[in-house]
Amino acid sequence: MAADHVDHHEHHPHGLAHQFEDMAQQKESVLLGMWSFLITEVLFFSGYFLTYLVYRTQYPVAFAEGSHELDITMGAFNTVVLILSSLTMAMAVHKSHEGSKNGTLGYLIATFILGGVFLCVKYVEYSAKFEHGLVPGLAWHPHGEHSPQLALFFSLYFGMTGMHALHMIIGAGLLIWLLVKTAKGTYTAEYNAPIEVFGLYWHFVDIVWIFLFPLLYLLGRH
C-alpha cells in the first residue's frame, strides 16, 4: 500500500506541535476545530432559542409584559460595549499577524476590560431583578397584575443571559491566559493561531448577545 515515504521535516518551527507536518496544516486544523466547536455551540444555544420560540408564540402577552420589565438602556449600552469588544478583538488578531507584541497586548487588555464592563452591567441588572422579585423560584413576587406565564419569560431570560454570561466568564479566563502568553512573547507573526481561534470564540459569544438583546428586550415592547 505504501510504496515510498515522505521525509520528516528536520527543522522544527516555533510553536509547531509534534503531530502536524507543518504550520499550514496546524493552522488549518485549529481553525477547523474551533469552527466545529462553534457549530456545537450553535446547537447548544438552539435549545434555548427553540424553547423561547415555542413559548413566545404561545404566550405573546406574558412575553410583552416581561420585555417591559427589562432595562432597555442597560441592554443597549451592553450591546454597544460588546460590539466594541469585538472590534478590539479583531484588532488584536490583526496586530498579532503583524507580529506587534505591544499592539496585541493593548487590544487584548481592551477586550478584557470591555468584557468586564459587560459583566458588571449584567450584575447590576440581575440585582435589580432580585429586588423586584422577578427571579422565578428564587425570588418570585412580581408587583401588580401579571400573566401567569411571566415566570416562563424570566426563566428564559435568566437561562439565556446566564448561559451567555458563563461563556463571557470562560472567555475572560482564556483572555488572561492569552495575555500572559503574549506578554511572554510566545506569539509571533508566524505562530499566532491561539489568538485567532480565540477571536472566533469571542465573536461568537458577541453574536449570541446580538440575538438575545432584541429577542428579550425589544420584541413586543410596543
Added chain:
Amino acid sequence: MAIAEQDGNASGYAAPETNYINNGYGLKSWLLTKDHKRIAVLYMISISIFFAVGGLFAGLIRLELLTPQGDFSHSDTYNKLFTMHGVVMIFFFLVPSIPATLGNFLVPIMIGAKDLAFPRINLLSWYVYIIGGTLGVIGILAGGVDTGWTFYTPYSSTYSNSNVLIVAFAGFLAGFSSILTGLNFIVTIHTMRAPGMTWFRLPLFIWAHYATSIIMLLGTPVIAITLVLMMLERAFGFGFFDPRLGGDPVLFQHLFWFYSHPAVYIMILPSMGVMSEMIACISRKRVFGYEFVAFSSVAIAILGFLVWGHHMFLSSQSTYAGMVFSVITFLVAVPSAIKTFNWTATMYKGSIVYNTPMYYVMGYLGLFLVGGLTGLFLSNMGLDIHLHDTYFIVAHFHYIMVGGQVMGYLGGMHFWWPKISGKMYPEALGKASAVLVFLGFNLTFFPQFVLGYMGMPRRYHSYPDEFQILNVASTGGASVLALGYLLPGIYLIWSIFKGANAPQNPWGAKGLEWEVADTPPTTFNFESTPVVTEEAYQYGPIEEH
C-alpha cells in the same frame, strides 16, 4: 514464553524494541499521556468497568423478573435498577464504546497520521468522562435515580425524590466528552490524511467514524442543553417544562429525542465501520459498492436527525406530524439495507476465512437484521400504538444497540487485538465466545418480542403468571450471554501475559495499520509519513507466510 517467542519469530517479523506500550513506564506516563493509543487503552479499561456495572444491573433486573411477583425489589428499587442500567450502559458504555477505544486507536493510524489533531483535548475527553463516571457512581451509591434514562419531565424536574441532579450532570459530562472525541475525529480526518489518502481511499471504518462524529457534534449539544434546562428547573425552580407556569413537558421530549434518536446511530455506525473492515478481510475482497457503503453512513447520520417524532406517536403529537416522522423513519431502512446487502455481496464468492472475527460478523448480521426489521414494525404508526412501551421495543433496541454495537465492539476487539496488545488471543475460545454471545443474546431478547406483542409493558417488576415461561427463558439466556461476555474479558487479559507474540499482520489484512505500522505500533505510529498509492481493500488470495 519460549513457545510464544518461537511463534513470533516463525513469521519472520522483528517487532521494534520500543513501542507505545513500553515507551515509558509508571502511572504518570499513562495518566498524562497524549498518545492516542494509550488514551484508547485508558478508555478500554474504564469502559469495560462501566460495562460490568451496567451488566450487573441488567442481571438484577433479569433475576427479579424470574418470577411474576416482586421478590427482592419492589417498584421503587426496580425503577432505580432499570434507570441505572440504562444510564450506565448508554452514556458510559455504548456511546463511547467503539469511537473512544478502537476509533481512538485506529483513526490516526488508518489515515497515516502521527496522532489525532488535538492530543490534549483527547486526554481531556477521557478525564471529563472519568469525572462524569465518578459522579454517576456517587449518585448510584447515594441511593440511585428512578426517572428512567430518559429523564422525562415533570417527574424528573419536580416530583422524583432520587438523585436526579447529580446523575443528569454525569450524563451531561459524558456528552461533553463525546463532543470532544467527535470534534477531534472530524478535524483529524479532514486535515491529517497522509499524501495519497484521498476521501475515496479511506477505509470505511473512517467513513463510519466521520458520520458518527457529525452526530456527536450536532446532536450531543442538544441533549446537553436539554439536561441543563431540566436541572435548572429542578435546582432553582425555574419553569421551562412545568405545566403550572404554562410550560410544556412534551417540549422536553422533543428536545430529548432530537438527540437521543441520532444517538442510536452513534451506537451503531461505528460498529458498521468495524464490520466493513472485517468483512473485506475475511472475504479477501474489496467491499462491494464501496461508495454506497460510505455514503450510506452519512445518509444514516442525516436522516437520523429527522425522525425523532417516532418516539412520540402517543405524546399529543399531531397525526400529520406523526405520518411525516413515520415515513422518514421507514426511509432509514434504505441506507441500512444498502449496507447489509453490500456486505453480503462482498462475502458472496469470497474466500471466507473462518476465524473469530468472522463468527462475530455472522452474529452481527443476524442480530442487526432482526433489530432492523422490527424497527419497521415500530415506525408504523398504527402498530406502534399496540407495541408502544412494551417489551417489544425493549427487545428491538437491544437487538440494534447491544446486538449491533457490542458484536462490533467485541469482534473489532478480537480483530485488532494483535495490533493493540502485540499478542494473539486463543482462537478456539474466541469462536466459543462469539457463539455463546449469539445464542445467549437471542435466548434473552427473542422471547421479549413475543412478550411485548402479547402486551407485557416495560418497566414493571411484576407481571401476570402466564408470562412466566418466556421470562424464565429470557433470564436463562441472560446467564449464557453473561458467560459469553465474561469469557473474552478473561482470555484477552490472559493473552497479554501468556499469548503468542503477534506478527505485524496476522490476518494478511490491507490497510496502513496492518501493512505499515508495527505491532504494537510505535509512539508516533510511522517512522516516516506513509504515501498511499492504492484504494482500500485491494485484497488478493491469502499469502502463505
